[in-house]
Every structure is written in C-alpha cells, then in structure tokens.
Amino acid sequence: MDQGSGAMNPEEALLFAADAARVMLESGGETYRAEDTAVAVAGALGGAEADCYATPTGVTISFVGMDGRVHSIVRRIKRRVMHLERVALVEEISRSLVAGTRDFRAAADELGRVEGLRGRGMAASSAAAAAGAGFFTLLFGGAWNDALVAAATGALVSRFPPVMARRQMPDFFTNLVAGAATTLLCLAARRFGLATNADATVIGALMLLVPGIAVTNAIRDTIAGDLVAGVARGADAFMSAAAISVGAGAAYQLWRLAGGAL
Amino acid sequence: MMGPLEPLWAGLATAGFATMFNLRSRDVPLAAAGGALGWAVAAPLQAATGSQATAYCAAAVVIGIWAELLAAIQKRPASVYIACGIIPLVPGGGMYYTMLEYVRGNSWNGLATAFSTLQAAGAIAVGLAVSGAASRLLSLRKIGRRIRGSPRGGRTIR
Known part of the structure; x- marks a missing residue:
C-alpha cells in the first residue's frame, strides 16, 4: 500500500x-x-x-x-x-x-x-483436517476405526494441495492425484484390517477435497442474479469434482486390477 | 434414523472445516453449533418425509437464520458462519457415490445419483436464499443489536 x-x-x-x-x-x-x-x-x-x-x-x-x-x-x-x-x-x-x-x-x-494474514500453521490445519475427515466418517455410518483411518488419511492428504500450489501445479492435477491417493490409502487400510466400512472411510477423507461448497455457492450466486459468476463457479466445481472422480476412479480400477475387492 | 450422537459428529466435523477455513478461533464453536443444528433438523426430517431436498432446504433455512443472528451479534458477515454451517449437508457423499456408480459401470445409477446430488446443493442454496430474505424481513439485525446492546449497527448486508 x-x-x-x-x-x-x-x-x-x-x-x-x-x-x-x-x-x-x-x-x-x-x-x-x-x-x-x-x-x-x-x-x-x-x-x-x-x-x-x-x-x-x-x-x-x-x-x-x-x-x-x-x-x-x-x-x-x-x-x-x-x-x-x-x-x-x-x-x-x-x-x-x-x-x-x-x-x-x-x-x-x-x-x-x-x-x-497467513492461514493457520501446518499442525493446526492438519489436526483440523483430521477432525473434519474423522467425524464425517462417523456421520456417514463409519465405526471408530474407520474414523481414525479417515482422519490419518485426511491429515496426510490435506498437506498435498498447498505443496502443489506452491509449485504452481494446476488444480486439476492436484485434485486428480489427491483423489487417487485418498482412495488408495483407505482401500489399503481396509485390506490390512484397519478399516471395515470402505465407503464411509473414503467419503470422510474425500470430503476435504470435494467441492460441495463450490457447487452450493454456484447455485447461490445464480439465485442472487450473478449469473456469469454462478456459471463460472459451477464450471470450477465441476472440474474439481471430475478430477477427484477420475483420480478416485483410477485408484479403484488399479485396486481391482491388483486383485483387491471393492 | 438419526443416531443420538450424529449432531455432535456433524458439529465436530464443522469445527474441523471452520478451522481449515481460517475462521477466527472464538467463532469456531459458534459455527460448529450451526453445523450441528442443521444436521439435527435435516436427519429426522429426511427420515420422516423421505425427501432429501425438503430436509436440506429446511435445515439450510435454520442454518441461515442462525448465521444471521450470529452475524448481528458478532458484527461479522453472515456468510462466514454459513460457509461452515452447511458443511455437513453439502453433497460430498453424493459426489462420491456418483463416482462409485460410474466406476462400477452403472451409468444410469450414476446419472440418478448425480442429479440428486445437484438437487441437494440446490435445496441448500434455496434454503439459504429464503433465510436471507426472512432475516431481512424480520430484521434480525435489530434483534442482534439489541442482544449486543450497542446503539449503532453496520451497513445492511444482503
């Protein structure tokens, strides 16, 4: 200034x-x-x-x-x-x-x-991500062990987007890799008996990435009459969702190829 | 059926997200209460009516009014509480199931899930629009100012 x-x-x-x-x-x-x-x-x-x-x-x-x-x-x-x-x-x-x-x-x-103003430090935001993912897993019907797996995965994966942003990687790629990593970690955890309810575990951890707020805000903008902004936000949300889905989907296919059950 | 602890989980998950969104620490419990409140409205209503859209819309109205009240008391924009409060409702699970259906090769189920996901997001947005309008009509800001006990209010927030 x-x-x-x-x-x-x-x-x-x-x-x-x-x-x-x-x-x-x-x-x-x-x-x-x-x-x-x-x-x-x-x-x-x-x-x-x-x-x-x-x-x-x-x-x-x-x-x-x-x-x-x-x-x-x-x-x-x-x-x-x-x-x-x-x-x-x-x-x-x-x-x-x-x-x-x-x-x-x-x-x-x-x-x-x-x-x-900086955001919260690494420890605080990782703990927050763990809490967000873990409690979402409980909300989606997971058990305590599922929640712990989701929390650990969430804390780990939440470190990833800031690192990628610093390297100027496009969001699409970040979401793709993060979606795949989250899914693979959760499936592996179930394979080794740490988690039981794979759906709830993956949802909890993926919640940190998924653009739910962006979709809602896109519709809110459109309702408020900011049509161009609404459509732009919608496109942004769609691309994030697509990237995460492609990543998570690829992880599922890999898992299946490797002989794991879904 | 809603488990008795579900609103608690929803609130704690909201607190996690609020912290990640860099909400001021003393606002985090307030925002978390909004998330818990929304789930406590949405889950039983969905069980009773069988309609996710109705339940989410009603819950969004409650979250919106809660946020407007907090905004008036704390003198902060309502949207900071709204962004956190709707977290438990936001259709992340729907997006996941959509993806899962496509991966399993059930395109039609995927399409149906995608549509209901969008519907959920739309219902939340409509609920928030309703609560925004309602709070302006009921002048929640004035009530908040009275609770706060300060004579001067800020600029009206849309």
Whole structure:
C-alpha cells in the first residue's frame, strides 16, 4: 500500500477498492459481497457512480471521480483459498470506512495487513483436517476405526494441495492425484484390517477435497442474479469434482486390477 | 434414523472445516453449533418425509437464520458462519457415490445419483436464499443489536 501523505487521489481510491474486492474473492467471499464492498468503498472515497463487476476470476471497477473523469481498473484473480477471517476483516474495513470511523490511510494499512494474514500453521490445519475427515466418517455410518483411518488419511492428504500450489501445479492435477491417493490409502487400510466400512472411510477423507461448497455457492450466486459468476463457479466445481472422480476412479480400477475387492 | 450422537459428529466435523477455513478461533464453536443444528433438523426430517431436498432446504433455512443472528451479534458477515454451517449437508457423499456408480459401470445409477446430488446443493442454496430474505424481513439485525446492546449497527448486508 502507498504510504504517502497528502490528499487521496482517485487512483488510490480505485486501487484500494479493487484490492478490497480482490482479497475478498481470493479468500472465499461471495461475488455480491465483493461487488458491494468495492462500490461502497469507492463511493466513500469520493467516487461518484461507482460500479463493480466481479466474477470468480476477476474484478472490474470503474467510477467517475470528483473531477468528472472516468477511472477504471481490472484485477485478475488466479488463486482462491478459503480464508474466512480475511473476508470478515475486509468487510469490517469497508464498513468503518463508509461509517467514517477510519480514515483512508488507516484503512489502506489495515487492508495490507489483512492481505498478509497467513492461514493457520501446518499442525493446526492438519489436526483440523483430521477432525473434519474423522467425524464425517462417523456421520456417514463409519465405526471408530474407520474414523481414525479417515482422519490419518485426511491429515496426510490435506498437506498435498498447498505443496502443489506452491509449485504452481494446476488444480486439476492436484485434485486428480489427491483423489487417487485418498482412495488408495483407505482401500489399503481396509485390506490390512484397519478399516471395515470402505465407503464411509473414503467419503470422510474425500470430503476435504470435494467441492460441495463450490457447487452450493454456484447455485447461490445464480439465485442472487450473478449469473456469469454462478456459471463460472459451477464450471470450477465441476472440474474439481471430475478430477477427484477420475483420480478416485483410477485408484479403484488399479485396486481391482491388483486383485483387491471393492 | 438419526443416531443420538450424529449432531455432535456433524458439529465436530464443522469445527474441523471452520478451522481449515481460517475462521477466527472464538467463532469456531459458534459455527460448529450451526453445523450441528442443521444436521439435527435435516436427519429426522429426511427420515420422516423421505425427501432429501425438503430436509436440506429446511435445515439450510435454520442454518441461515442462525448465521444471521450470529452475524448481528458478532458484527461479522453472515456468510462466514454459513460457509461452515452447511458443511455437513453439502453433497460430498453424493459426489462420491456418483463416482462409485460410474466406476462400477452403472451409468444410469450414476446419472440418478448425480442429479440428486445437484438437487441437494440446490435445496441448500434455496434454503439459504429464503433465510436471507426472512432475516431481512424480520430484521434480525435489530434483534442482534439489541442482544449486543450497542446503539449503532453496520451497513445492511444482503
């Protein structure tokens, strides 16, 4: 963020609004929320007739400044990782800016801080993944041993997407390999007598990968009238689901070829 | 039939996901309660009506209202609680069974499962839309503000 003093100019306001919307979309905020935030912020910073068009893959904002000139900016969004704390904080920044309880400099600093916020550490997120997978297995009718296998698999496999993202691997490939690895680990665990209910075990562990929220959000966006965003999210969800299915399916076929029962 | 502990498992699974989604620690139990609540509504209703869509839609309404209440009290966007609360309902199992049917070569069963999976997601989305509209009509924000005891509220959230 620009640290200069003096009056804020339209360019700064526009950059700030665009960054607020971008951080929100990158962190799993809804499309309309990102749009509302950008418009509210741009309006509060002196832009008349501000408008924002957001999709999961990009934001476009334009407004007419006090001087009557038209300003606009495009921000591309490449990565989307769930970080709900960021969504809440950006919302809070935009509200305080609109209410006038925070000035532009403070808001810009805060937005920079929020963008730099790291997720939880490896230990905490692995434990959370284990809990998510294990309890889902119980919910789907698995027994305690199934839940433990799913938890271990989930903790292991949840380490995988961040590593792949750092190496700039496409999500499709990540999901494919993660789906296959999850399925193979669970089937192997059943083969060695650690798990009994393979379906519940695999579902619990796969729950960490499967784009259930993405499908739901795609429909929610469409209901809210953000048609392009909804269709884009739907396509994203479909590709993830397809990749996981191909991976898991390949793992099943391999398992069968190797003589294992389904 | 719903096992007596199922809402507990649903809540704990939600807590795991909420932590993974980097929800603030003190919000995690609140979001988890939403997940448990949703399952406690959905499971018996599905058993009683035999319709997954009805059950999930009703549960999503309850989760949505719970999230709006929390949002008003905690002064945070409702969507952070919604994203976690719907986790137990979200059709991950359906996607898995769809895949399984295709792998086993039962394309027609796979298609049917895929459709019911989409239906479940749609039912959740509709339920959330209903609860969003209802909370605006009933001005839950005002109630939340009263509970919080603060005179000023934030910008209205759609």
